[in-house]
Amino acid sequence: MARWQVPAGGAVGALDDLLVGAVDAFPRGRLEALLAQGRPLRVKLGFDPTKPDLHLGHAVVLEGLRRFQQAGHQVVLIIGDFTARIGDPTGKEAARPPLTASEVAANARTYLEQLGRMIDLDKAEIHHNATWLEPMDLAGVLRLLGQATVAQMLARDNFARRHERGDAIGLHELLYPLLQGQDSVEIRADVELGGDDQRFNLLVGRDLQATAGQEPQACVTYGLLVGTDGHEKMSKSIGNDIPLTCPPEDMYGRVMSVPDAALPDWWRLASARGADEVRAVCADLAAGSLHPRDAKMRLARAIVARFHDAEAAGIAEEAFVRRFQERALPLEIPDADAWPAGMPLSPLLVKLGLAATTSDARRLVTQGGVRCHGPEGTVETLGEPMMPVGPERVGQILQVGKRRFVRFGRPGTA
RNA sequence: GGGGGGAUUCCCGAGCGGUCAAAGGGGCCUGACUGUAAAUCAGGUGGCUCUGCCUUCGAAGGUUCGAAUCCUUCUCCCCCCA
Known part of the structure; x- marks a missing residue:
């Protein structure tokens, strides 16, 4: 490279x-x-x-x-x-x-x-x-x-x-x-x-x-920066890019998904830091004295700070640690208001924008990718594609896959 | 201008009258593991009112009980010759 x-x-x-x-x-x-x-x-x-x-x-x-x-x-x-x-x-x-x-x-x-x-x-x-x-x-x-x-x-x-x-x-x-x-x-x-x-x-x-x-x-x-997949040149059409307008938390997360092997390149090309610092990080990575994860977190913080600001970078990092390293629910979860209570699960997921199509939703449900976080930390896996979702869910948090969340707010009519 | 080859689901690529929503690989998604890394394993990957129905194989017609597969025309691409 x-x-x-x-x-x-x-x-x-x-x-x-x-x-x-x-x-x-x-x-x-x-x-x-x-x-x-x-x-x-x-x-x-x-x-x-x-x-x-x-x-x-x-x-x-x-x-x-x-x-x-x-x-x-x-x-x-x-x-x-x-x-x-x-x-x-x-x-x-x-x-x-x-x-x-x-x-x-x-x-x-x-x-x-x-x-x-x-x-x-x-x-x-x-x-x-x-x-x-x-x-x-x-x-x-x-x-x-x-x-x-x-x-x-x-x-x-x-x-x-x-x-x-x-x-x-x-x-x-x-x-x-x-x-x-x-x-x-x-x-x-x-x-x-x-x-x-x-x-x-x-x-x-x-x-x-x-x-x-x-x-x-x-x-x-x-140098040509490889995308978040670590192989292809970054490009929107391939879908391995990080837009400059990407919100802080998302930007931080996407950097963290970059494969370790691409780290030296990313430091050189995307960190926008001084030549000395970049050289030092690359050397430490090569020597094994710097954990790739830590180098990546530093990089992610640097990149977010570059396109937003240092404060946003700090917040993004906290959110990341909380969500992915401590596996806790994210702090900010969008509310679904006027959601059609009583609707079967799969179409509901589509309605809430958590799945592309009903068939797609069915797959997610069948494969155990849909969970509901109830009161006092209870977690329930929703495995029935057509189970009705009633108003008793209000206040609970629906999770699809690893990163999609929605909190049930005021229900509307079905 | 003449001759030949080709257009298949996100991509590559099988299929060559029914058993085809269509092999295989890639990508992507979900789950396990984990550092949202890599590697690995399991499953999935057209749509829907889902043990069935509907729409897909360049486009439009046609043959057939039945077509991605056969015929006709059209569009586009490539190769060889000029």
Whole structure:
């Protein structure tokens, strides 16, 4: 996976912290040379607003960007409102359906809100790439196309894989890296940040800049954070993500479900702590002197604190310990009011949002996944899918699976 | 343009006239164990008014007592040749 390496040479301390989470900076020495000029650099980061939510995986590069901003450099954000309509083929096993302009616009708004949690947007330049890509005419497109060869494009892992497997590759997809590179030309980027899988796209930007008579940008790539499953790159569509907007308690819990093996990566990429601390934790984990569970709890607290605040993180941790380590009922349990008393259990579970379908509810009940917490700590397993649930349950707590709870409040009519 | 192959339940992938709601694996869910980790074990995984009924096998028609399986047309994908 992502290795912990910082470009050779340069002032270790500052550069080290500037590049926490970075996998590589290239070409060699370029970034150091730029930094040595002592002027604020134009640091570019592009985002295609293809989904409404950003998650921890996106935050890796954003943290890098934040560090550049804090060091006094000029952040230049590109909202890829045009490129989003094509779709970045990077990491895609299949072509994806294009988005409409209005979907993109809606996503872009929520993106900026979320970016504001990490970046000082008032000090950032924000561009939409439709500004220059939309009006481009065929002559311009052809000029761009002339910058790359078929062999170069096919050299890319994912294109090559898809091609070999006999999957479709749209011609417009091949154009994508060139468009991203054009963005660098338009905003005269000194540095572009991106995920480790963006290497190719970042390099294309350099080529286009050179052709346009500009100094080619330095590129910094960041590690790809694996999802909560510990294997696949974090992604909402796989369902292994943690959204930045995730509530504190849930966020804490999701971090705790990450497999131990992924911990070092998560510390490097998601903790947003200093280089020294990260190194120390990784070393202790490797040496066995730090219990993985404790390292994970520290991490979970750090992450929640990062996107909410320290107080919320403390509360989330208490709730977690109480619920999962002491196996007590959670403190906050939603009340079900006006629930249809007398209704059979399975449909009731659906009504209360605790099961997806009646059949699903039946399965849960049959398999002993549905319990009712009565007075004085009594627990009763409800095993009859169609047993009627009457008003005598008021005040009791219904538990489905490990984490779904509801307290019976005022009953309504069935 | 010519020839060939293919589209199956969340994914991969069997099935090739009835015994198919459809093998197997993955994922996911529930239970046991536990550190909401890993590994492991057991069960489940279309819907419903659930020992039965209804809807699914790219789309629409057709043959048949009966079709995911046969025929026709259509849509999409891939390969080879040009």
